[in-house]
Amino acid sequence: MSLLVAKNLQIQFQTKKGIITAVRDVSFTIEEGETLGVVGESGCGKSITNMALMGLLPENAIVTADELSFNGVNLLGISEKQWQDIRGGKMGMIFQDPMNSLNPCYTVEDQIDEVLRIHCPEMSKHQRHEKILSLLLDVGIPAPKERLKAYPHELSGGMSQRIMIAMAIACNPKLLIADEPTTALDVTVQQQILELIEKLQVEHNMSVIFVSHDLSVVKDITKKIQVMYAGEIIESGLTKDIIESPQHPYTKGLLDSIPSFHESKDDELFSIPGLVPDLHARPQGCQFEGRCFHRKDDCQSKWPLLEKATDRVYRCHYPLEKK
Numbered sequence: 001m002s003l004l005v006a007k008n009l010q011i012q013f014q015t016k017k018g019i020i021t022a023v024r025d026v027s028f029t030i031e032e033g034e035t036l037g038v039v040g041e042s043g044c045g046k047s048i049t050n051m052a053l054m055g056l057l058p059e060n061a062i063v064t065a066d067e068l069s070f071n072g073v074n075l076l077g078i079s080e081k082q083w084q085d086i087r088g089g090k091m092g093m094i095f096q097d098p099m100n101s102l103n104p105c106y107t108v109e110d111q112i113d114e115v116l117r118i119h120c121p122e123m124s125k126h127q128r129h130e131k132i133l134s135l136l137l138d139v140g141i142p143a144p145k146e147r148l149k150a151y152p153h154e155l156s157g158g159m160s161q162r163i164m165i166a167m168a169i170a171c172n173p174k175l176l177i178a179d180e181p182t183t184a185l186d187v188t189v190q191q192q193i194l195e196l197i198e199k200l201q202v203e204h205n206m207s208v209i210f211v212s213h214d215l216s217v218v219k220d221i222t223k224k225i226q227v228m229y230a231g232e233i234i235e236s237g238l239t240k241d242i243i244e245s246p247q248h249p250y251t252k253g254l255l256d257s258i259p260s261f262h263e264s265k266d267d268e269l270f271s272i273p274g275l276v277p278d279l280h281a282r283p284q285g286c287q288f289e290g291r292c293f294h295r296k297d298d299c300q301s302k303w304p305l306l307e308k309a310t311d312r313v314y315r316c317h318y319p320l321e322k323k
């Protein structure tokens, strides 16, 4: 049984200008211990897809799916109490902005202690204290005893993200959702946090969903990649295959925009021309058609369905040839 199953997930929002469909026909599974990278430009639905998995979408959201289940629990229609048990329990999460995610009024120890008190009520105060110290060591905080009494403003960005990670893994989650966890950090710290997530994933045999707008960030730490565009999965498959031989022109465009992948380093770096479509006026056919170098006449009128081959899925009438 897969740890997570999403089948035909759709997320709509009621807005002043009417209902928009921000995510549609999104289907994927995650197995135990597997790392999935989710990439795509800003606004393509990466975060709201994860928010739906965590039950954190705002009130104006309408979520439907043929199936949305985690660890054997049907997530559609569960109560807020059940969400609270899942979040921070079997599902941990870290976000882009660690400095603003921590509560400025609580010490490091108090913040982690709160997670343990809620999700592990059987632990004594002493056991929780010991667990917090071992968590801090686990996430690479030097001199953890001295850090226990620190407040968030005394921590660097990288240190804050390590504390967020300690909170996320405190209850041994089966799934860690990391939404752009390194975007707000400087480059050297980014690399350290990536290495930490990779280490913890292996040690705890967690599944990880790692969201980034940058393919170069996810390519080394994920087994599978899912590329999103305008709220749809437009390509997914094994990371190695996607990087070596993208079949959707959008994926190829993302790869060509990465400096180290760029064939001629002397040329100006490639960037995909144009903008993502307005969700209030979605194109009738392929959502990427207006920006695509590979389009043909019927791309504008016919919406491409997902083509499924072994280990590879793409949504394109005229995919690039496999290398």
Ligand SMILES: Nc1ncnc2c1ncn2[C@@H]1O[C@H](COP(=O)(O)OP(=O)(O)OP(=O)(O)O)[C@@H](O)[C@H]1O
Binding pocket: 013, 014, 015, 022, 040, 041, 042, 043, 044, 045, 046, 047, 048, 049, 058, 060, 213, 279
């Ligand atoms: N509360 C809301 N009401 C209406 N539309 C929303 C709401 N929240 C998100 N959206 C829309 O859903 C779309 C997807 O947003 P999402 O935050 O998932 O993008 P993203 O891929 O995570 O982008 P980024 O890389 O910038 O984080 C956006 O077009 C956004 O405008």
Ligand SMILES: [Mg+2]
Binding pocket: 046, 047, 048, 179
């Ligand atoms: Mg986002």
